[in-house]
Amino acid sequence: MPYSAHIDSFTRDNLPPVAEQPEFLFELPELKFPERLNCAVPLLDQHVAEGRGERVCIQAPGLRWTYADLQAQANRIANVLVKDLGVVPGNRVLLRAPNNPMMAACWFAVMKVGAVATATMPLLRAKELKHVIAKAKVSHALCDLRLANELKLAAAESPELKHIRYFNDSGADGLEAAMAKQSAAFDTVDTARDDTCVLAFTSGTTGQPKATMHFHRDVMASCVCWPPYVLRPVADDIFMGTPPLAFTFGLGGLLLFPLSVGASTVLLEQGAPQDLVDAVLKYKATILFTAPTSYRAIAALAGPLRGSSLKKCVSAGEALPAATRDLWREATGIEMIDGIGATELMHIFISADEAHARSGATGTVVPGYAACVMDDQGKPAPVGEVGNLAVKGPTGCRYLADERQAKYVNNGWNYTGDAYSMDADGYFHFHSRTDDMIISAGYNIAGPEVEDALLRHPKVAECGVIGAADAERGQVVKAIVVLRPGNEPSPETAKELQDYVKQSIAPYKYPRQVEFVASLPRTETGKLQRFRLRQNNQGEQQ
Numbered sequence: 001m002p003y004s005a006h007i008d009s010f011t012r013d014n015l016p017p018v019a020e021q022p023e024f025l026f027e028l029p030e031l032k033f034p035e036r037l038n039c040a041v042p043l044l045d046q047h048v049a050e051g052r053g054e055r056v057c058i059q060a061p062g063l064r065w066t067y068a069d070l071q072a073q074a075n076r077i078a079n080v081l082v083k084d085l086g087v088v089p090g091n092r093v094l095l096r097a098p099n100n101p102m103m104a105a106c107w108f109a110v111m112k113v114g115a116v117a118t119a120t121m122p123l124l125r126a127k128e129l130k131h132v133i134a135k136a137k138v139s140h141a142l143c144d145l146r147l148a149n150e151l152k153l154a155a156a157e158s159p160e161l162k163h164i165r166y167f168n169d170s171g172a173d174g175l176e177a178a179m180a181k182q183s184a185a186f187d188t189v190d191t192a193r194d195d196t197c198v199l200a201f202t203s204g205t206t207g208q209p210k211a212t213m214h215f216h217r218d219v220m221a222s223c224v225c226w227p228p229y230v231l232r233p234v235a236d237d238i239f240m241g242t243p244p245l246a247f248t249f250g251l252g253g254l255l256l257f258p259l260s261v262g263a264s265t266v267l268l269e270q271g272a273p274q275d276l277v278d279a280v281l282k283y284k285a286t287i288l289f290t291a292p293t294s295y296r297a298i299a300a301l302a303g304p305l306r307g308s309s310l311k312k313c314v315s316a317g318e319a320l321p322a323a324t325r326d327l328w329r330e331a332t333g334i335e336m337i338d339g340i341g342a343t344e345l346m347h348i349f350i351s352a353d354e355a356h357a358r359s360g361a362t363g364t365v366v367p368g369y370a371a372c373v374m375d376d377q378g379k380p381a382p383v384g385e386v387g388n389l390a391v392k393g394p395t396g397c398r399y400l401a402d403e404r405q406a407k408y409v410n411n412g413w414n415y416t417g418d419a420y421s422m423d424a425d426g427y428f429h430f431h432s433r434t435d436d437m438i439i440s441a442g443y444n445i446a447g448p449e450v451e452d453a454l455l456r457h458p459k460v461a462e463c464g465v466i467g468a469a470d471a472e473r474g475q476v477v478k479a480i481v482v483l484r485p486g487n488e489p490s491p492e493t494a495k496e497l498q499d500y501v502k503q504s505i506a507p508y509k510y511p512r513q514v515e516f517v518a519s520l521p522r523t524e525t526g527k528l529q530r531f532r533l534r535q536n537n538q539g540e541q542q
């Protein structure tokens with residue numbers, strides 16, 4: 001039996017069969033991890049042990065924690081988990097909070113005790129939380145008091161969830177009161193590099209959410225591939241952004257990556273455009289992480305960011321339209337760093353830094369990973385041809401007891417479900433999600449290309465392009481458009497947009513139908529919910 005620190009073997013018992021797991025690559029020297037590894041050691045304990053304890057680690061409104069502060073908080077919580085709540089290595093601990101310092105301290109506490117962090121999106125309702133608890137067999141939860149209601153409802157119907165502590169709570173039963181009785185010292189559990197430490201639920205748009213399993217070594221792999229080769233952060237960087245810590249995009253960008261280089265992070269509970277601009281200026285942030293739509297919304301307010309502390313802007317979560325890249329560069333002078341990542345792969349695997357960015361391309365494969373566009377037979381597609389994106393590297397898909405494993409992983413490759421092409425320079429170009437490709441009168445049309453064309457029209461704030469059922473053509477291209485303030489929906493505006501698209505891309509791709517709406521349905525991670533656009537056929541058609 002290989003070494004494991006887990007006493008509760010649930011995650012190990014529910015790994016996908018070896019034959020269904022992807023191939024893992026560990027060629028880079030920095031990926032040769034020791035057999036025993038707890039990611040809290042390199043990310044947190046080591047900074048303190050090596051004399052960096054007094055450096056700033058986390059800031060938030062009214063709060064500033066050094067590395068030593070975060071370690072002391074995490075240690076106290078670890079002691080509460082073990083001594084008061086009986087957590088043993090391998091147990092799943094649900095975490096639920098907006099992005100704030102206590103959420104980060106709880107995450108590290110879970111790592112330190114050798115348990116499995118199961119972070120949940122703040123907006124999840126009781127029904128969804130119940131599914132997470134049942135699927136992951138969650139025994140313990142640490143939750144921000146302000147998000148208690150839905151968890152209480154879920155807990156009432158979840159017999160396996162036995163212990164909950166609320167934080168950011170001044171009451172006698174709160175986590176802080178329990179922490180005050182505990183020591184600020186804790187011996188981090190010596191986990192195996194392949195002990196699961198994160199159960200990340202996918203932000204999938206359809207079907208029951210899947211839980212992806214990540215080991216301590218996966219957490220560290222995400223820190224040694226994309227960040228040093230593409231983002232290249234330094235210890236003086238100040239990270240900031242909007243993705244929730246429950247989303248691996250946010251976990252990496254706002255917690256793991258800054259700590260991996262001894263830098264600091266600013267955790268904000270609110271990510272509205274003006275709040276974010278103000279916060280960048282107030283905290284002198286140097287690196288920003290958010291989704292393409294958020295950059296688009298901030299661009300109009302972003303003037304003050306030109307020449308400010310802000311140097312690097314990372315976009316992920318969905319395709320970055322070239323129109324948005326241009327808009328952001330015009331507003332701030334900053335060339336964005338686009339990157340495609342996935343919950344199944346932990347973080348970004350194709351990207352380009354600001355010097356190598358090319359409009360309309362996501363970038364090249366990140367060192368440590370291999371990527372290939374495959375045809376429908378699973379063979380590499382010729383250069384320039386659209387096919388299915390396949391990836392492998394040090395991280396990869398392991399769904400917890402889920403038959404969809406066989407769909408994501410094939411022949412050792414992770415299939416992300418994206419239609420991509422690769423050009424002669426090795427740049428990967430996103431076309432659409434494979435399920436979202438529009439087929440109209442025999443033509444394959446990628447909605448995002450039509451969206452990019454529409455986004456360049458001055459009257460368009462946001463848009464989504466889908467295939468609408470059509471008796472004659474199978475599907476027709478349909479644009480759902482949010483106009484910028486001051487523009488009224490009208491048949492004339494629809495015509496104007498249609499003509500505009502016809503002039504900028506192949507005319508057969510123009511939207512035969514245009515619908516105006518006040519807002520578009522999005523997930524908490526900034527993704528357009530195209531399936532909802534396809535379902536809703538209300539609104540005024542022009």
Ligand code: 3UK
Binds near residue numbers: 339346
């Ligand atoms: C899409 C992109 C084009 C793509 C994520 C960075 O988004 C993340 O994870 P999810 O599991 O979704 C994965 C899917 O989202 N996507 C993400 N980024 C891009 N498409 N260009 C992009 N830059 O369909 C992918 O398959 O929610 C992103 C880091 C960690 C993540 N978990």
